[in-house]
Amino acid sequence: MQVIVTGAAGFVGANNVKALNDRGLTDVLAVDNLVRSEKFRNLAELEISDYLDKAGFRELVRRRALPKPEVVFHQGACSDTMESDGRYMMDNNFRYSLELLDWCQENRVPFIYASSGSVYGLGPVFVEDRKNERPLNVYAYSKFLFDQVVRRRLSSLTAPVIGLRYFNVYGPRESHKGRMASVAFHHFHQFRDDGRVRLFEGSHGYDSGEQRRDFVHVEDVVAVNLHFWGQPKSGIYNVGTGRAQSFNDVALTVVNSLRADRGQPALSIGHAVAARLIEYTPFPEALRGKYQAFTQADLAALRQAGCRVIFRTVEQGTADYVKWLLAS
Secondary structure, three states, X not given: OOEEEEOOOOHHHHHHHHHHHHOOOOOEEEEEOOOOHHHHHHHHOOOOOEXXXXXXXXXXXXXXXXXXXXXXXXXXOOOOOOOOOHHHHXXXXXXXXXXXXXXXXXXXXXXXXXXXXXXXXXXXXXXXXXXXXXXXXXXXXXXXXXXXXXXXXXXXXXXXXXXXXXXXXXXXXXXXXXXXXXXXXXHHHHHHHHOOEEEEOOEOOEOXXXXXXXXXXXXXXXXXXXXXXXXXXXXXXXXXXXXXXXXXXXXXXXXXXXHHHOOOXXXXXXXXXXOOOEEEEOOXXXXXXXXXXXXXXXXXXXXXXXXXXXXXXXXXXXXXXXXXXXXX
């Protein structure tokens, strides 16, 4: 029976398809929008049974003209937090998700969808509760609003619905995201191109490069998705490591991983800064009041739901990612 993955040519979606292939599953309907055609590369190495453009897929859903799948992994969304077209964002992220939710409920199909840790805004509490949710941009609001719809329906569902609030995801198959790609991706290319990595100077009470986020490897994110397919428990769950690590940790791991590839010894953060391999730039005024200087997923609900995925540290995951980038 077919599995549907939306956003299948995108970052999390392509890794979702890869994980299904690794399990021997190739009857995958991939749904995406290839207006940016370079995303096709994420699918070229994978096995799918069919492809549908997002607009055509939505029309078939509205007409109830699609055969029933085994599960829908809804990874498709505009994730650009700087997007200013609110009408587009709400249609693409909120309305599209609502149409799929209704269709899955009518057909009793499990629905696993991507939400976002951005719904918590500046925090400081990152627990899945309405009182902690203060979205700072229309992207976060589109995710927040759909989560509220799901919450209202939890007591009357006909099939499992699982919302996964991704924190700062990084890893393979994100190059098409451009400015919205992870800091690990940008650090890799900065060091390769310029011989140094650039971070923000101190802000929000943190020293230079010590702003902290919950950085989570995309393969661990996908492992959570597959867990809830096998052991569904409806609800909304954080997906992060449960650890806040600094941007210095990411940058230093990138630098030392690339130095190791060249046969050079690892450096401490102090030595890397002294050698100007890591540099700090003024914090942009335009980001003040809009910047998450600290995020850390509370994993209590995820663990209570039976998910035992072990999340890589920044040092483990970033080193793995650098090896993948070098091999690519």
